Amino acid sequence: GAGVSQSPRYKVAKRGQDVALRCDPISGHVSLFWYQQALGQGPEFLTYFQNEAQLDKSGLPSDRFFAERPEGSVSTLKIQRTQQEDSAVYLCASSLRGWDTQYFGPGTRLTVL
Amino acid sequence: GENVEQHPSTLSVQEGDSAVIKCTYSDSASNYFPWYKQELGKGPQLIIDIRSNVGEKKDQRIAVTLNKTAKHFSLHITETQPEDSAVYFCAPKKPKPFGNEKLTFGTGTRLTIIP
Numbered sequence: 001g002a003g004v005s006q007s008p009r010y011k012v013a014k015r016g017q018d019v020a021l022r023c024d025p026i027s028g029h030v031s032l033f034w035y036q037q038a039l040g041q042g043p044e045f046l047t048y049f050q051n052e053a054q055l056d057k058s059g060l061p062s063d064r065f066f067a068e069r070p071e072g073s074v075s076t077l078k079i080q081r082t083q084q085e086d087s088a089v090y091l092c093a094s095s096l097r098g099w100d101t102q103y104f105g106p107g108t109r110l111t112v113l
Numbered sequence: 114g115e116n117v118e119q120h121p122s123t124l125s126v127q128e129g130d131s132a133v134i135k136c137t138y139s140d141s142a143s144n145y146f147p148w149y150k151q152e153l154g155k156g157p158q159l160i161i162d163i164r165s166n167v168g169e170k171k172d173q174r175i176a177v178t179l180n181k182t183a184k185h186f187s188l189h190i191t192e193t194q195p196e197d198s199a200v201y202f203c204a205p206k207k208p209k210p211f212g213n214e215k216l217t218f219g220t221g222t223r224l225t226i227i228p
Contacts, residue, residue, distance in 0.1 A: 040221075048214055059215070091157075103158025
């Protein structure tokens with residue numbers, strides 16, 4: 001079956017532009033997570049959804065970061081007024097329920113020039 | 114929060130030899146101990162996990178051992194193959210109500226298998 005998919009795979013933005021990153025979780029998975037992975041580092045938690053409810057957004061680094069999952073399936077991570085420090089790989093993961101195994105997508109590599 | 118460290122940060126082994134990666138954590142409440150493998154251009158993938166009521170678990174060429182007293186657990190890969198080359202992460206987790214659903218990854222170990 002299909003795994004977690006993310007689009008685009010690569011995104012180059014000029015500083016100050018807004019970007020939107022999409023995640024399609026595994027069908028039927030209730031929980032969805034976003035992580036940020038800087039070069040040479042481990043992934044770091046950004047935010048978590050259970051269905052359409054955003055239960056934890058403690059990892060979002062600033063109010064320029066916004067995530068939504070309006071119908072409890074596809075999720076979008078939006079970054080406004082991108083900065084160079086936002087350059088990273090953004091990973092999406094889904095799980096059947098919150099405490100089950102998380103399955104990761106391939107990530108979106110964002111480069112801010 | 115949880116302090117998670119891995120050693121070594123890089124490891125090179127000859128094909129066919131064994132590799133061991135150690136993960137040290139700080140929170141004694143942790144009770145779930147997974148290892149993830151991340152290949153270039155891909156997301157992390159769970160390869161093996163262990164719970165605190167078990168000391169060792171094996172799955173073909175990989176195994177995980179746990180020392181709860183010393184607060185560390187290790188990944189063992191035997192008969193290494195070129196496809197084992199990747200970055201490996203541990204992500205110890207606490208149960209409810211002490212923890213939550215998110216994963217806290219270790220610092221990572223880059224394993225290179227030399228043909």
